[in-house]
Amino acid sequence: MKPEDLQRLVTVTMPYGKYQDRLIADLPGAYLAWFARKGFPPDDLGNLLALMLELDHNGLKPLLEPLRKR
Template sequence: MSFSDNKKALVELANYKMPFGKYKGEYLIDIPEYYYTWFNQKGFPEGKLGFMMQQMHEIKINGLESIIHTIRKKF
């Protein structure tokens, strides 16, 4: 995966909104960490959304939210 591909993936992650449930329409970055922790224990959805939620879980537990907020503001 190239730098350009990584950049596109991060921009998409920063601007992706939850398509269902309690947080429908919210940016993934704005959803509380406990929600991702619950999915981590129970199982993330299949496909792209599940992959993005797993990435967001890692970002949140490592305290890297500010990076995603910055990307969303710039792109």
Template sequence: MEALQPDKKFLIQLAHTKMPYGKYKDRYLIDLPEYYVVWYHAKGFPKGKLGQMLETVYTLKLNGLENIVRNIQRNFPK
């Protein structure tokens, strides 16, 4: 079985996306507090690309892989 390859363009975009509204407006998605992302997971992620990104952040945080996005932020500047 072939492993899924993450969409590089999506991950680069995610690394540079900030929360567009709410209490954590203008904070990078990867820097959102874990409890907030877990709350979104329970409530339901928003529709569209932001929801996909928040769901990816949830999965990365759940598995302790936030450094993947932080490395992208350092190595692929906007």
């Protein structure tokens, strides 16, 4: 993980699927868990989804709130 990845969670949107155009930080935990079971995409998007799953699973989503205000 790079420090700028946290900022990207609140600026990058999901490019496809059921939650297309929703911020990665706003994706439901169940959707992130589904990706974990099925396999994350093998690119930068996959890395962001995996990071968001970790934050969500560990109750750390509030850490992103200050980044949203930038």
